[in-house]
Amino acid sequence: TKIAANGWTTTTKPVLQAADINRDGTIDLWAVASNGNVTPHLFNGTALTAQSAQTLIAPSKSWPLAEGGTEGSRVASSVESSSGSPMTGGTGATWNSKDLFNPDVRLNGTGTGVLSTSSAISTSADFSASVWVKPDAVNGIVLSQDGNQSSGFIVYADSFTKQWYFCLSKADSSAWTYSCVHHPDPNFGLVQVGVWTHLTVTYKPSTRTMALYINGVEAGWGTHDAVAGFTGNLRVGDYMYNGNHETFFKGAVSNVQVWNKTLTPTQVALLSGTPGYVLFPSDNTNYPSGSSWSTARATMKFEQGLLTITKANGGTWTRGSTGYPNAVLTLQNDGNLGIYPQPAHQLGTALWSADVVEPGDAMLLQPDGNLMIYRPDGTAIWASGTYN
Known part of the structure; x- marks a missing residue:
């Protein structure tokens, strides 16, 4: 079936993807153009009908972690997709090609199994961050950004409650002082060992609102007064406490993204693309x-x-x-x-x-x-x- 009579050029040539967009039991198509415009085409069994185009939410920085390498070899450098900022790993951060994302990065839960790059967000301004994770255990920091003595924000699996948490630091000090959000019901927002999970966190200083999303659905929200600083490295797999890095994450990670804006619940749901809601x-x-x-x-x-x-x-x-x-x-x-x-x-x-x-x-x-x-x-x- 013809999708478009014209417009197939080197600048607008779309990438085609298929899914049941409107959940009517038939497969539909959407075209993603190189300029970021997405046009859904609904299929009624005999013909495709184009819908209004939408614009993709481009991240400020993104590390797909998709270059790959020899199985089990160190992630020496994974280049950020827009500016080329490298994300490097220790000997315990290795390429894996035997899972959903093929490849992804395996972190071994030690000080060598961490990825890091230069500062990527401002914790006192609007920001959002997301990552795909597959934990091997209910423990460890997935994302953080360094200050002088502590991390400005952390996303982690809590070993006590077994839930996912998002926290923002109240001060760059040696004390553990954070504003944290998680699912208010202890039976929800749980860490699933061996299961790929999409985590997104957002913060908007003007309303003091911080939110944690799990697989596209908000799991917890709260308030936090913005604190400037924390301009050190963005890290995947640990955080800084009292000037030292610790609480290492063991498992797989993929597709780290950050935005210098606060994504809306609708944008997070569409970004996740996971079923269930x-x-x-x-x-x-x-x-x-x-x-x-x-x-x-x-x-x-x-x-x-x-x-x-x-x-x-x-x-x-x-x-x-x-x-x-x-x-x-x-x-x-x-x-x-x-x-x-x-x-x-x-x-x-x-x-x-x-x-x-x-x-x-x-x-x-x-x-x-x-x-x-x-x-x-x-x-x-x-x-x-x-x-x-």
């Missing part, structure tokens, strides 16, 4: 009666004006009123979630609404069964409370 942008889409969505721990159905979430462990949550066959569910452009008896959102006719106004927000039906609405900076502003 359902994303609803605030774009005024009308979801008609009969719509349904599922994650590992919940099924959500919208039927004739009634929104129902059924939890995997039993129990239901409902909002709205039944008996309206033309009713629609929508996350509006102003950020409010509403149920209307008709596709036209007439003022004063809502059967129910979440009563939030936050343009640019996003809603996710999460793997834990919770339906959440997030501000662009990652702050949670509404929840169904159906996690289980």
Whole structure:
């Protein structure tokens, strides 16, 4: 099937990828042009229809860790994709070509199994960072950036709670003093040994908001007052405490990326590309009666004006009123979630609404069964409370 009648040039020639973009059971295509524009093409079984183009979120710096080398050989230098800044490793950081990313980098959990490069972010400005990890044990620092005595930020697997953590330092001192976030429920946000996991962290000083995302879904958020400094090396596999590097990570890592901006929950979800959640942008889409969505721990159905979430462990949550066959569910452009008896959102006719106004927000039906609405900076502003 022809995707485009023209435009196939040396500057716009796209890379094609396939997936079920709209989850209708048929494979769709999207074209990624060299200028960063992404155009989805939905397939209905007989023809492809181009959708509105979107622009990829280019990182400030990125280390795919994909050069490869002799199996088990040291990662002497992995070049950053835009500026060429090298990320180098010790003898315990080695190339591996027998796993998902083929290649990736194996870290052996000692002082020699660490990757490092020059300073990549400012901890007192907007930033985001992400990495793919496959831990061999529930322990170790995955990402950090050095100060003089301590690290400015750390992402790590906590051996006590068995959860992923994101922390920002309150002072560059010999004491352990950090603002930390993790999943508030001890049964979620857990480190999975031997499983590839996508971790993303964000910080926005103007709202003091810090957030941790696991596989594209926010796992924890909190507040932190910005602290300047911490302009030392970005490190993969340990952190600095009292002037020394320690708490080494053992496992595999791939595709380290940083941004000098705060990614939104929608951007993080799309960046992750991992299954398990359902994303609803605030774009005024009308979801008609009969719509349904599922994650590992919940099924959500919208039927004739009634929104129902059924939890995997039993129990239901409902909002709205039944008996309206033309009713629609929508996350509006102003950020409010509403149920209307008709596709036209007439003022004063809502059967129910979440009563939030936050343009640019996003809603996710999460793997834990919770339906959440997030501000662009990652702050949670509404929840169904159906996690289980």
